[in-house]
Amino acid sequence: MRVSDSPRRPQPATARACIRIGSLALASIGIAGCVSGRPDVAVRDAVIPVPMTADSASVYLTIENSGGADDVLKGVSASSGQLAHLHETAIESDGRASMRAVGTVRIKAGETVRMEPGGLHVMLMNPGELADGDQLQLYLAFEKSGVKHVKATVTDDYDEVLGG
Amino acid sequence: MRDSRMGNRRAFLRTAGVAALGAVGAVSLAACGDESDSAATNEDDNLGFAGTVLGYPLARPSAAFVDTSGAPFNVATETAGKLTLMLFGYTSCPDVCPVHLNVLAGTLEDLHGREARTKVIFVGVDTKRDTPEAMRTYLDQRSPDFIGLTAAPDVIDEALKQLMLPSVIIGEPRADGSYVVEHPSQILAFTPDDLCHIVYPFGVRENEWRTDLPRLLDYDWPDTTR
Numbered sequence: 001m002r003v004s005d006s007p008r009r010p011q012p013a014t015a016r017a018c019i020r021i022g023s024l025a026l027a028s029i030g031i032a033g034c035v036s037g038r039p040d041v042a043v044r045d046a047v048i049p050v051p052m053t054a055d056s057a058s059v060y061l062t063i064e065n066s067g068g069a070d071d072v073l074k075g076v077s078a079s080s081g082q083l084a085h086l087h088e089t090a091i092e093s094d095g096r097a098s099m100r101a102v103g104t105v106r107i108k109a110g111e112t113v114r115m116e117p118g119g120l121h122v123m124l125m126n127p128g129e130l131a132d133g134d135q136l137q138l139y140l141a142f143e144k145s146g147v148k149h150v151k152a153t154v155t156d157d158y159d160e161v162l163g164g
Numbered sequence: 165m166r167d168s169r170m171g172n173r174r175a176f177l178r179t180a181g182v183a184a185l186g187a188v189g190a191v192s193l194a195a196c197g198d199e200s201d202s203a204a205t206n207e208d209d210n211l212g213f214a215g216t217v218l219g220y221p222l223a224r225p226s227a228a229f230v231d232t233s234g235a236p237f238n239v240a241t242e243t244a245g246k247l248t249l250m251l252f253g254y255t256s257c258p259d260v261c262p263v264h265l266n267v268l269a270g271t272l273e274d275l276h277g278r279e280a281r282t283k284v285i286f287v288g289v290d291t292k293r294d295t296p297e298a299m300r301t302y303l304d305q306r307s308p309d310f311i312g313l314t315a316a317p318d319v320i321d322e323a324l325k326q327l328m329l330p331s332v333i334i335g336e337p338r339a340d341g342s343y344v345v346e347h348p349s350q351i352l353a354f355t356p357d358d359l360c361h362i363v364y365p366f367g368v369r370e371n372e373w374r375t376d377l378p379r380l381l382d383y384d385w386p387d388t389t390r
Binding site: 049052053055056087091092094095097098100121123156161 | 255256258259260261262263265266267270302305306329330331333344346347348349350365366367369370371
């Protein structure tokens with residue numbers, strides 16, 4: 001018997017749609033699509049607190065993966081060509097703060113990673129003079145989603161930097 | 165630690181950041197035969213402040229610091245009677261220190277009267293790079309009124325011990341000459357009675373400081389020194 005009542009349109013990529021189709025057992029293609037899944041990565045809320053030296057600046061941003069598969073942030077670069085490193089501050093139980101370079105950041109399916117003070121951040125090397133309101137284009141390279149652009153705004157509003 | 169708080173990153177950091185101090189305070193209380201069995205890490209016991217109230221207050225340090233003009237600076241005598249916020253960091257610090265200093269600068273700009281004259285002391289622990297001159301240039305980015313202090317590593321170590329803060333760790337230089345600096349992330353608040361009753365963890369907001377500073381000036385602390 002032909003599955004004639006199943007419209008021939010591209011299968012939705014999101015996990016939720018896959019589950020719906022799969023549960024109706026309409027198309028084995030739909031189920032296969034679920035297993036592979038795809039990440040759906042968006043980068044937003046990129047802010048750079050006005051740096052205190054011209055040597056480095058920290059960028060905080062949010063990465064949301066609303067897709068059905070993990071993705072991995074492999075690196076970051078800036079429009080003006082400065083080096084950018086992924087760093088993480090750790091604050092131990094006694095309050096001692098330390099910082100380490102992070103090679104990659106995994107963004108799991110359905111998860112949101114918030115880079116914020118006292119945690120993950122992008123460290124821009126030698127950004128030069130940055131003033132409140134300045135904007136900088138950043139490029140985030142993901143393993144599966146490719147390169148995503150985001151505009152980071154320099155701000156002196158630290159309540160905004162620390163998050164509402 | 166309560167499970168319900170674990171989900172709240174800020175609350176967790178706030179509590180964990182002063183856990184060591186809180187534990188010391190709790191022990192002291194017990195030794196004094198105090199009826200209270202409350203741990204100082206319990207947010208409900210923090211009297212409505214955004215920091216953690218210590219079970220046992222700390223004295224202002226009298227370590228042999230040097231200010232940004234190169235002159236000796238004794239915190240205990242130079243800031244006696246004044247509301248003083250003290251933190252330890254380094255001038256190349258990209259994350260924790262600039263956040264602290266900017267939040268404090270922003271807070272004080274918006275205040276008037278006595279609380280606007282709160283002293284802020286930043287101790288540079290990266291003694292190779294945090295020279296008096298480098299400290300002044302760094303702090304002037306936010307406020308010429310911020311006091312910058314440095315000292316020999318053993319003097320800083322001793323002061324941190326006295327203040328029950330974690331020690332500084334300076335890592336071995338890498339190939340490119342950079343090295344890791346680990347430092348306490350807390351801010352100590354010394355009140356006009358010359359004691360520190362309360363320690364602020366990383367992540368306190370400007371609006372919380374604006375609420376707390378006037379209260380810190382006038383708060384009638386129970387006498388726990390007997």
